[in-house]
Amino acid sequence: MEHKTLAEPVLKVRNLKKYYYSGGGFLSGKKTCVKAVNDVSFELYKGETLAIVGESGCGKSTTAKSVIRITEPTEGSIMLDGRDFGKLKGEELKKARQNIKMIFQDPYSSLNPRMTVRDIIAEPIDIAGSWKDKEERERKILEACDMVGLNRDFLDRYPHEFSGGQRQRIGIARAIIEKPEVILCDEPVSALDVSIQAKVVNLLKELQKRLNISYIFISHDMGVVRHMADRVIVMYLGHVVEEGSKEDIFESPKHPYTKLLLESIPVIGKEVPEDDKELISGDIPSPANPPSGCCFHTRCPYATEECSKVMPELREVDGRPGHKAACVTIV
Numbered sequence: 001m002e003h004k005t006l007a008e009p010v011l012k013v014r015n016l017k018k019y020y021y022s023g024g025g026f027l028s029g030k031k032t033c034v035k036a037v038n039d040v041s042f043e044l045y046k047g048e049t050l051a052i053v054g055e056s057g058c059g060k061s062t063t064a065k066s067v068i069r070i071t072e073p074t075e076g077s078i079m080l081d082g083r084d085f086g087k088l089k090g091e092e093l094k095k096a097r098q099n100i101k102m103i104f105q106d107p108y109s110s111l112n113p114r115m116t117v118r119d120i121i122a123e124p125i126d127i128a129g130s131w132k133d134k135e136e137r138e139r140k141i142l143e144a145c146d147m148v149g150l151n152r153d154f155l156d157r158y159p160h161e162f163s164g165g166q167r168q169r170i171g172i173a174r175a176i177i178e179k180p181e182v183i184l185c186d187e188p189v190s191a192l193d194v195s196i197q198a199k200v201v202n203l204l205k206e207l208q209k210r211l212n213i214s215y216i217f218i219s220h221d222m223g224v225v226r227h228m229a230d231r232v233i234v235m236y237l238g239h240v241v242e243e244g245s246k247e248d249i250f251e252s253p254k255h256p257y258t259k260l261l262l263e264s265i266p267v268i269g270k271e272v273p274e275d276d277k278e279l280i281s282g283d284i285p286s287p288a289n290p291p292s293g294c295c296f297h298t299r300c301p302y303a304t305e306e307c308s309k310v311m312p313e314l315r316e317v318d319g320r321p322g323h324k325a326a327c328v329t330i331v
Ligand SMILES: Nc1ncnc2c1ncn2[C@@H]1O[C@H](COP(=O)(O)OP(=O)(O)OP(=O)(O)O)[C@@H](O)[C@H]1O
Pocket: 020, 021, 034, 035, 036, 054, 055, 056, 057, 058, 059, 060, 061, 062, 063, 220, 287
């Protein structure tokens, strides 16, 4: 996809931080602070898919939840459609949320078991009050139901009667019923059987074309990301370590961590050398006690003394606009 640098992004996130505090009580001892998201900035353009990748615990879900404000960010700004979404409250927030939705990993727990499929799909329009009469409500439900390929006869049933793939379709129908510009997809297919994954991924792509949706697509499956993404950001311990087009990241990765992440994709028939195995499985430091300097230096095969002291800035690399990495060893 052509990268529209001149266009205003639909979503612009600046210096986003989310710190979780725990402990500090009389018995629990010292107070700890987990810097789950630590100064993350990015743009999302109209109709594109921006993937967020990185190992478990690097802050992918916290980034998404902070952007949509399911959890309140500690710091940072979130501009949605040119409005300061991060500062909205009450009715204004409710209204702005019609334009940004989230799809969750677990289609089992993200649907209320006591609600019918019809009421689950209608939840966003019921909350927003965006229908005049029952007919309009039903029309919107049926439209969403058809768009995700759910059988209309299923609308009066309950989530437990469905397979994982069908439940995820219900979750997608709920997310698109108000035709939002932005959908945050947090590992939307990881809980599904491999045979179903491709179907759901293709449905998301089809809906994107039809409704011109912009996706933030969180996944640890680089194969799925390669299929889905236009651009990719790579996170490590709450930081963005590399950002670029899909081609930049997959064909010409620059950050040592990105290279490692790509090498760890299992390739059928290719044995991973013992040394690499060690690196890949090397312990990830705790975000409650991150390393000094570059957060990746403790696992990095190229780390120099400087890396343990200076935190590298995300800067343009490779002479390609939009391809950025945070590493001082790249020349
Ligand atoms: N509610 C919370 N309270 C305290 N710490 C939290 C909370 N939620 C997440 N964390 C911590 O924040 C860090 C980032 O977590 P997050 O869930 O965003 O990672 P992730 O990249 O989505 O991982 P995964 O791939 O496993 O889903 C982790 O260290 C996690 O333990």
